[in-house]
Amino acid sequence: METATAFDRFRDGYEERDWDDGADGTVRIALVGLGWFARDEALPAIADCDYADVTATISGSAEKARTVADEAGADTALTYERFHDGEGSDAYDAVYVATPNARHLEYVETAAELGKDVICEKPMEATVERAEAMVDACEAAGVTLMVAYRMQADPVMRRVRELVADGFVGDVAQAGGTFAFPMFANEDADPDQWRLDPDLAGGGSLYDIGVYPLNTLRFVLDADPTSVQGSLTSPDERFDGPVIDEHAAFLLEFDGGVQALCRSSYGSHGESSLRIDGNEGAITVENAFSPRGERTVVLERDGRRSRHEGLGSNELTEQFDYFAYCRLTGRTPTADGEHGLVDMQALDGIQTAAAGGRRVDLD
Known part of the structure; x- marks a missing residue:
């Protein structure tokens, strides 16, 4: 999409499947x-x-x-x-x-x-x-x-990725994402759920919902982090910190000095957002990670600002159809096992960095 028309045409055809040229079978x-x-x-x-x-x-x-x-x-x-x-x-x-x-x-x-x-x-x-x-x-x-x-199958995120690749924001300088909600705001919330068991979960908000901004930024930027820093805290006694973190804040660093600051929390006011800042423009996605959520995208560049609301689809349907399409056509999905390992190494690195108060380089 050309930069000059991105403001007015962002939502035009955004639900079209850029990966789907047809497949036979189920x-x-x-x-x-x-x-x-x-x-x-x-x-x-x-x-x-x-x-x-x-x-x-x-x-x-x-x-x-x-x-x-x-x-x-x-x-x-x-x-x-x-x-x-x-x-x-x-x-x-x-x-x-x-x-x-x-x-x-x-x-x-x-x-x-x-x-x-x-x-x-x-x-x-x-x-x-x-x-x-x-x-x-x-x-x-x-x-x-x-x-x-x-989120990699979400048509909105795919369009944002396209804009970044086409240079809408210029050279990416910084980015960030947050996924947070108060787990125990509902009195019926189960304090014994498996997500709070270190042996079953591996981590708390970081592993469960922090992985959303981590992986979505990797997808949108088409880049993998080279180092991480982090802080994990668990002030609520119902969380078994530091493994089961209530709050996580972490910094991803990419080649070229690009920084991404991310947050996740089981105990703060709900937020779900993603932002990409470049030397020429910026893109913000509100309600970024909610399942079946209606997303809002804000585009900023050259003194102009446009806001596109009500961009909704079921990204889970898109995800399963993409997986099935790859199987039917013999193609390798982008989010394969090796791709997932990068996130696992980053999550582990964030835990290590938080425990030692230092930066951890990723292989």
Whole structure:
């Protein structure tokens, strides 16, 4: 998009799929892990897909697996044990892993052994070593591994990436992103949820929601950080700091001196935003990371400012269709396992930097 027309035409055709030139067939997906996100967000999103369909559900509870299968119109419902034994594997082509972080690896390994492609929730795992094992398992089996970075499929973020690449902001100088909400503002919030268990989560707000600005900035800037700094705090006694951080603030540094300052929090007023500043202009995305959120994009350059509101789509539907499209056409998704490892190394580096009060260089 030319800079001169970006202000007026940002929203024109922004929902068009720049990756979709057509594919034949449908990918049958098994849902592994039936928590609220898989059930309330992923399941209805896949129901709206062009190239994907849920044909199997897998849970620790046979009753839950059957109930969700009936909701999805799927014939096959399995326990985790039956999945590991390979039962019912003819009913699906790929698996979507949405279990707690530290349990991703075992289900991805089984899927790989069964010859099934995988889309795995982010972060990939609870540690870098386990994430590396996941990549190795999929490579050894010759199956595709995609990490579920839904923002990379969001049409708004794809248009923002295009603007940055076309030079709308000039040379990028600084950037930033925040994803925060008060976890316990609702009295019904569970203090024993797995996201607050160090053994299952690997980290707190940093791992769960800090990964959104981290990965989305990598995508929008088309660059990987070379070093990180960070601070993690847990003033609320319900958080087991420093591993399960309530608040995280971290600095990413990229080649050329580009800086990105990011925040995540389970205990501050809700915010969801992304900003890119260059030497000629700036782009701000409001309500940047909310599922199915209506986003607002503000463009600034040459003394002009335009505000584009109500830019909405279901980025989860886009994500699953993109994954299925890649499988049907034999293409490698951009957010593959090696891509996900960069985030895991950055998250680990931020924890190390916070513990030692120093900058950590990334390999």
